[in-house]
Amino acid sequence: MKEVRFRSVAEVAQRLNPSYPVFLVFPDILRARAKAFLEGFPGTVLYAVKCNPDGHVLRALYAAGVRHFDTASLPEIAKINELFPDAHCYFNHPVKARGALESADDVYGIEHYVVDHISELNKVTEMVGTAITVEVRIATPKGHAVYDLSSKFGASHDDAVALLKDAHGRGCRTAIAFHVGSQCPDPLAFRVAMEAAAKIAGAAGVPVEYLDVGGGYPVTYGEAVPPIEAFFDVIRQARRDFALDMPLLAEPGRALAAEGCSVLAQVQLRKGDSLYINDGVYGCLAEIQLGELKPPVRAIAHPAGGGQERLAGPKKTFRLFGPTCDSLDLFKVHFELPEGIGEGDWIEFGSMGAYSIGMQTAFNGFYTDTVVQVDGLHDEFKFGRL
Numbered sequence: 493m494k495e496v497r498f499r500s501v502a503e504v505a506q507r508l509n510p511s512y513p514v515f516l517v518f519p520d521i522l523r524a525r526a527k528a529f530l531e532g533f534p535g536t537v538l539y540a541v542k543c544n545p546d547g548h549v550l551r552a553l554y555a556a557g558v559r560h561f562d563t564a565s566l567p568e569i570a571k572i573n574e575l576f577p578d579a580h581c582y583f584n585h586p587v588k589a590r591g592a593l594e595s596a597d598d599v600y601g602i603e604h605y606v607v608d609h610i611s612e613l614n615k616v617t618e619m620v621g622t623a624i625t626v627e628v629r630i631a632t633p634k635g636h637a638v639y640d641l642s643s644k645f646g647a648s649h650d651d652a653v654a655l656l657k658d659a660h661g662r663g664c665r666t667a668i669a670f671h672v673g674s675q676c677p678d679p680l681a682f683r684v685a686m687e688a689a690a691k692i693a694g695a696a697g698v699p700v701e702y703l704d705v706g707g708g709y710p711v712t713y714g715e716a717v718p719p720i721e722a723f724f725d726v727i728r729q730a731r732r733d734f735a736l737d738m739p740l741l742a743e744p745g746r747a748l749a750a751e752g753c754s755v756l757a758q759v760q761l762r763k764g765d766s767l768y769i770n771d772g773v774y775g776c777l778a779e780i781q782l783g784e785l786k787p788p789v790r791a792i793a794h795p796a797g798g799g800q801e802r803l804a805g806p807k808k809t810f811r812l813f814g815p816t817c818d819s820l821d822l823f824k825v826h827f828e829l830p831e832g833i834g835e836g837d838w839i840e841f842g843s844m845g846a847y848s849i850g851m852q853t854a855f856n857g858f859y860t861d862t863v864v865q866v867d868g869l870h871d872e873f874k875f876g877r878l
């Protein structure tokens with residue numbers, strides 16, 4: 493099968509003249525991001541599939557050398573297995589259905605399972621036996637992450653120690669995992685969590701096969717965040733300071749996927765400072781609202797209204813409304829766009845690779861199923877630090 497590749501986003505707009513949202517994938521950017529993480533992180537890199545499960549994205553990351561995947565459901569495991577028979581999946585959801593465990597073991601031979609409670613440990617060993625690695629997910633303090641996960645998952649110090657001893661006693665291999673929360677701007681959150689992990693490992697006194705430091709590495713959406721190397725430096729230093737001599741794993745999602753995709757939406761109506769567009773809070777742009785993120789935007793002129801020069805003038809602030817018929821489908825965050833923008837013009841939302849196409853709904857009949865690939869590092873519209 494010959495893959496269609498476009499040379500630029502302007503070419504996508506020209507050739508498709510899309511009145512529906514288009515999800516744009518930049519495989520070269522995804523490969524660059526994955527390579528930088530694989531080279532910089534002092535351990536094994538698992539891509540967190542939930543962040544963006546699109547096949548084009550997964551193939552680009554695989555092409556860069558990603559062979560390990562953090563999966564949270566049977567469909568995610570199945571997808572990775574079908575695409576990449578030589579890849580390794582880790583079943584890293586702390587709450588798993590019995591049926592999913594059965595198939596994970598029987599069909600896919602999964603060997604790594606996360607738990608954060610004794611009932612889940614009982615369930616896992618009952619369903620898949622003890623020839624596995626039990627990763628105990630530990631709680632991390634509430635930090636500065638945009639999405640704090642500490643209130644949902646994670647065992648306390650004492651519970652984690654008990655779980656590690658118990659799993660070891662049953663004959664399982666044991667490991668420790670944490671997640672500091674997504675879009676975490678503070679490298680020291682990793683140090684704090686690694687210190688907690690070291691104390692738990694010491695108190696449990698069992699062999700720890702690896703320490704999984706999770707995801708959470710941020711990308712910039714307007715506000716500056718520390719570069720990824722700052723996170724790697726803190727992790728390396730903490731590993732020395734707390735004598736964590738077991739191998740490390742990381743589970744980045746956003747840091748690998750975000751900058752390598754855009755959403756191309758079209759303006760369907762303008763009313764003064766309000767633009768009604770064809771993607772919104774129930775679509776691929778959901779995270780703009782959930783995380784109050786402000787991705788970079790640029791306008792692409794519809795050819796019917798003359799050339800791109802029409803949009804070259806000064807910018808003003810617009811309110812953006814999504815396509816569904818309810819009053820919640822408008823963005824709290826406002827965007828600066830050319831004064832001359834109007835019906836038919838497109839808006840490219842950059843850095844939309846994370847929690848976008850995987851989170852959209854089909855509410856009200858609006859659903860994006862057009863995914864196209866664009867070659868190159870997309871230098872006409874600068875993303876992040878590329």
Ligand SMILES: *Cc1c(COP(=O)(O)O)cnc(C)c1O
Pocket residue numbers: 540542543562584671673674675706707708709743744745746747846
């Ligand atoms: C969501 C998730 C990730 C990925 O998080 P990012 O913030 O996208 O890096 C990694 N591990 C687990 C367990 C997760 O739930």
